[in-house]
Amino acid sequence: MKKNLKYFLKNKLSNKYLEYVPSSFDIVGDIMIFSEFPEQLRKYEKLIGKTILDNYHNVKVVLKKTKKYSGKYRTPGLKVIAGEKRKETICKENDVFLKLDVEKVYFSSRMGNERNRIVNMVKPKETVLIMFSGCAPYPLVIAKNTKSKEIYGIEINPVAHKYALENIKKNKLEKRVKLFLGDVEKVLPKINKKFNRIAMPLPKGGENYLNLALKHIKSKGIIHFYDFLHEDEFYKAEDKIKKACNKAKKRYKIIRTVRCGQYSPGFYRVCADFKAI
Incomplete structure (x- = not known):
């Protein structure tokens, strides 16, 4: 992941919209999550999602946050914008494996x-x-x-x-x-x-x-x-x-x-x- 997302989108989006492309995201297992996904990019979210899947080969699902952490369990709202229709994954951290649903946990x-x-x-x-x-x-x-x-x-x-x-x-x-x-x-x-x-x-x-x-x-x-x-x-x-x-x-x-x-x-x-x- 040495090249950032804007690099892969430079021939697909105009400079006007490239400015809005988020530079920050989280990777949990094989899921990429955007906490901030500008409204200006909504009509391009499928294009952006497909570009991610084509170039970030460890990513199988792309999500964007639709609701901040809230409620009794402090969980977010998430929407699939590309890839497999799931929010469950397995990630590895400090030599342990963790299975979870990123929207429910x-x-x-x-x-x-x-x-x-x-x-x-x-x-x-x-x-x-x-x-x-x-x-x-x-x-x-x-x-x-x-x-x-x-x-x-x-x-x-x-x-x-x-x-x-x-x-x-x-x-x-x-x-x-x-x-x-x-x-x-x-x-x-x-x-x-x-x-x-x-x-x-x-x-x-x-x-x-x-x-x-x-x-x-x-x-x-x-x-x-x-x-x-x-x-x-x-x-x-x-x-x-x-x-x-x-x-x-x-x-x-x-x-x-x-x-x-x-x-x-x-x-x-x-x-x-x-x-x-």
């Missing part, structure tokens, strides 16, 4: 490097909890690439949970990964366990669950709190952590705050790693 391929960052921090024999575990990318990547003892995942979306169970079997990691379906606020108290490490990869609103995470983290355990913030307001992540820790009467220490993906111009997904003392 929240998943960001751009978080692959962030998941690998977490992997590199997990120590042998740790017990790890992934709140909002989706189709299980975090649990599987951690189980496959670390010597952790156990990884727990909790997911409210039944479709994502179904794929997660299938993915555990596909990757032969049933013995170390335990998955639960339901609202994390109801499921986690029933598990009645404390963890060395908790990751909270919720797209938005994770601060509402910090108090719950603090109840289930071991002393000196690490929590990875995710948020979407403007580049001038990264300090707000620590403010939210401070507020939750004060309410729970817990001491804490911020280890680092990192960018792990751009959400929109000037806005980023950030992760604040902190230790509960």
